[in-house]
Amino acid sequence: MLQLQEGGHIHYSRSRFGYKNGKYAETFCYPIQLQHTYSTMGLGSKETSSFLSDFLEKCGGYAVLDGGFATELERHGADLNDPLWSAKCLITSPHLVRRVHLDYLDAGANIILTASYQATIQGFEAKGFSKEEAKDLLRKSVEIAIEAREIYYDKFQSRRPVLVAASIGSYGAYLADGSEYSGNYGDAITVETLKVFHRERVQILANSGADLIAFETIPNKIEAKAYAELLDEEGIEIPAWFSFSSKDGINVVSGDSMLECASIADSCKNVVAVGINCTPPRFIYGLVSSIRNVTNKPIVIYPNSGETYDGQTKQWVKSTGVVNEEFADIAIDKWCEAGASLFGGCCRTTPNTIRAISKTLSNKSSSTVNDDA
Numbered sequence: 001m002l003q004l005q006e007g008g009h010i011h012y013s014r015s016r017f018g019y020k021n022g023k024y025a026e027t028f029c030y031p032i033q034l035q036h037t038y039s040t041m042g043l044g045s046k047e048t049s050s051f052l053s054d055f056l057e058k059c060g061g062y063a064v065l066d067g068g069f070a071t072e073l074e075r076h077g078a079d080l081n082d083p084l085w086s087a088k089c090l091i092t093s094p095h096l097v098r099r100v101h102l103d104y105l106d107a108g109a110n111i112i113l114t115a116s117y118q119a120t121i122q123g124f125e126a127k128g129f130s131k132e133e134a135k136d137l138l139r140k141s142v143e144i145a146i147e148a149r150e151i152y153y154d155k156f157q158s159r160r161p162v163l164v165a166a167s168i169g170s171y172g173a174y175l176a177d178g179s180e181y182s183g184n185y186g187d188a189i190t191v192e193t194l195k196v197f198h199r200e201r202v203q204i205l206a207n208s209g210a211d212l213i214a215f216e217t218i219p220n221k222i223e224a225k226a227y228a229e230l231l232d233e234e235g236i237e238i239p240a241w242f243s244f245s246s247k248d249g250i251n252v253v254s255g256d257s258m259l260e261c262a263s264i265a266d267s268c269k270n271v272v273a274v275g276i277n278c279t280p281p282r283f284i285y286g287l288v289s290s291i292r293n294v295t296n297k298p299i300v301i302y303p304n305s306g307e308t309y310d311g312q313t314k315q316w317v318k319s320t321g322v323v324n325e326e327f328a329d330i331a332i333d334k335w336c337e338a339g340a341s342l343f344g345g346c347c348r349t350t351p352n353t354i355r356a357i358s359k360t361l362s363n364k365s366s367s368t369v370n371d372d373a
């Protein structure tokens with residue numbers, strides 16, 4: 001486990017990214033300035049299409065994501081029983097947010113996701129924050145992740161490529177009533193209303209210094225459509241991934257067709273990976289195989305522990321099948337065969353899950369660049 005001094009002022013540059021000109025820099029130690037800083041801001045469509053394949057190559061063919069963010073915050077003592085869920089810590093305990101990013105970097109993550117999953121302007125305003133304060137909190141989620149990456153690089157002189165993905169949870173996540181797992185928004189919610197709901201948050205996170213946007217736990221087709229249209233209409237210049245969740249191993253949680261949802265992602269030029277998260281490990285193989293039929297884009301998967309969330313009691317209920325740390329050992333090979341290349345964990349997974357995934361993948365990797373070679 002990393003030992004860090006709390007409260008130290010860390011300098012970091014928002015414009016300094018993990019690699020430059022498609023090549024990872026020799027060192028990431030602040031304050032060395034990179035001459036031609038690689039930034040995902042303003043990528044042309046050609047660069048967007050090769051963005052993730054270049055990154056995967058630098059990682060040795062496969063990349064490791066982080067694991068359950070809220071889960072790890074709770075392990076550090078955070079009380080997340082709040083409509084903002086993990087985003088509450090952006091207000092009450094940013095040091096814990098940084099700590100959790102560092103735990104996952106220490107476990108081997110190549111991509112860390114910001115604490116903005118349930119952070120929305122509307123949600124912060126409901127807590128009494130002004131619109132400007134709400135926007136600042138969104139930006140802060142990215143700043144903390146970038147800061148954690150800087151600390152990690154400085155502390156370990158690490159050269160492992162690391163990207164910061166700005167997390168965007170669904171409208172259902174904002175409702176905080178478990179409807180991100182039903183995808184049932186009722187007739188009043190349309191592609192248009194969802195675009196209105198998400199527009200400003202997407203704009204802010206796209207300009208926050210994050211390397212990409214992770215649209216996570218997408219529960220239905222209209223939300224996928226809304227995201228795709230927004231990325232287009234707003235001329236968003238950073239890449240994104242679309243990740244869906246499923247509770248039957250065939251469709252997304254609303255019952256909409258996974259193939260149709262994945263096709264929407266495939267047609268969107270900003271989307272550099274399509275995948276599945278917060279879904280039991282036992283469903284992953286079949287879902288990856290079917291997504292592979294509709295896209296050639298990299299496939300990202302980060303299952304949950306296999307337990308099921310009960311939105312009423314706000315508890316996770318145990319279930320059978322492959323769980324948590326086991327999946328790294330017994331399932332990753334199969335998931336690679338089926339076509340996935342980015343792996344992490346979602347709810348109820350921990351840094352131990354990520355450590356196990358990282359170990360399994362580094363044994364598979366064709367290159368030694370993955371760690372501090």
Ligand code: MET
Binds near residue numbers: 068069
């Ligand atoms: C309900 S899925 C949550 C995904 C988010 N990245 C988290 O781990 O907190």
Ligand SMILES: [Zn+2]
Binds near residue numbers: 304
């Ligand atoms: Zn989850």
